[in-house]
Amino acid sequence: MDGFGGGPGGRGQGRLPDAFLRPGSSSFVEFLAEHAPDRLPGAVGAGPGGSAGTAGVGSGQGGYHHELAPHATTIVAVAFDGEAGGVVMAGDRRATAGPMIASRSIEKVFPADEYSAVGIAGAAGIGIELVKLYQLELEHYEKIEGSLLSLEGKANRLATMLRGNLPMAMQGLTVVPLFAGYDLERGEGRIFSYDPTGGCYEEREHHAVGSGSLFARGAMKKLWRRDLDAAGAVAVAVEALYDAADDDSATGGPDTVRRIFPVVATVTADGYSRLPGDDVAAVAERIAAERRERGSLA
């Protein structure tokens, strides 16, 4: 037992600032805004409520930013009832910077916590940073309070965080997340969509966001059925992404050469689980085979 008074010297960082010991909320974002606002995503040296100084400038220059920053594209979510309810979320793997493909293997669907998933479309860098902070926000709450937030609570929390990105959205660096989770109280999968200003809307049955969302929504309207089970919902999600990739240049289809397939995750009472790559490949190949057989031009 080698005691050393006051801890070892070395890179002494002194005492923790008082903010750490102040009784306050269980929100990590609020703590960050108070203690280290410069580390918030998209912060231009602005604290909470402070104007970023650049808001509203160049709101018409979206095109420019599309070339500057990689953009993530299509995310779909499909709710299912089956014997155990839940929700499937899937995202393609492409990120674009203007007409260029910035990444073929980006991942845009993440676990938000054990019982929810979040996918992002729009400015990839800001979106991924936002997701990272959001995951931490939920985990932080869970550790401090010792209990999970309700599903609406999680959805609203994401809306608040998105609102913080409004100055960046005004400059064309929009992030549009899609949130889906398993509601432990109701025992069903639920989907929430957002607009860039932080509006939060609950969706029924299925939803899609991103550049290919129009085509994906069209596909899901035709494919979704009330009696879908988990596997059926996965097939609907993958096929909707296939349709989106078919007609939207910014959405990547299944890449059989490099073996890159969409990220597909299911959230049920058992929690978040990502489908193994081989399983997704099998679904994607089956869909491609069916379409080949149909011989349609579409």
Add this chain to the structure above:
Amino acid sequence: MNMPFYVSPEQLMKDRADFARKGIARGRSVVVLAYDGGIAFATENPSRALHKISEIYDRIGFAAVGKYNEFENLRVAGVRYADLRGYTYDRSDVTARGLANAYAQILGTVFITESKPLEVELVVAEVGRTAEDDQIYRLTYDGTVADEHGHVVMGGQAEQLGRKVGEGWRADMTLGEALRLAVTVLGSSDSGTPRTIEPGQLEVAVLERSRPRRAFRRLTKQTLTELLAQEQGAEPGTGDPGEPGGVAAPQAVPAAPEQAEKEDQTEKDEQAEKGQGAEGTEPAGGTEPAGDAGSAEDTGPQGGSPQD
């Protein structure tokens, strides 16, 4: 003209130390000990919501004795410290050593400068990749840090109980053996005849080495009953999160262990970092701090503040 009484620094420090020690000794002890699959924390705590043992970060656990409001404040500070550090740098840059240093600074400064020292004693433990990498730090009210190996007891009669743990502890104990030792020792804290502590009266958590990300897990009453009842040698499933018969997940997350394992196999890299598995924490209902806890507990001289 009134001159203040002169009090020598030695006397002042001694008085403060005595005050803090008295406050801490009133609380029930916490036993922290390493077993073959990680680090176990155990204490007698009838409350389901007011924890003395908690999760700080992926591989770091926290245990405390003393005044609830004071160590709860330190716990929250630790969670903030760890989360901020992990967010600023990387999850792997959050270490028990850094956290112990931060706590030591707080405790040391309060001991010297404030009118009253913090009546708490803490353990910060981190489970490493191998047993050699495990770290257990014990922090006392004056900011002293001790790097412990294998086991530590704090709280009332810490020395006496620590000796007992030291006699019975081996590095390769299974979880069941380690917990039986811990509970026996906790039960012998009153100087009279040894008591048997019911599993419902125990708060037990482990940092499990084999978990992919968040290693902290509370043991439910049922799991605990099974583990404590087992005879030596028969030990199904401990340290293996995938085996249903052994250490079950917290009740609220029924399929979590299999879940975590499956994910670990299928996508090892990014996903593992991205925030899998909330299985580490058991939803424990609302944890409104201090206030209502105090009234139920026996009261110290601070008038109604909880003492363990």
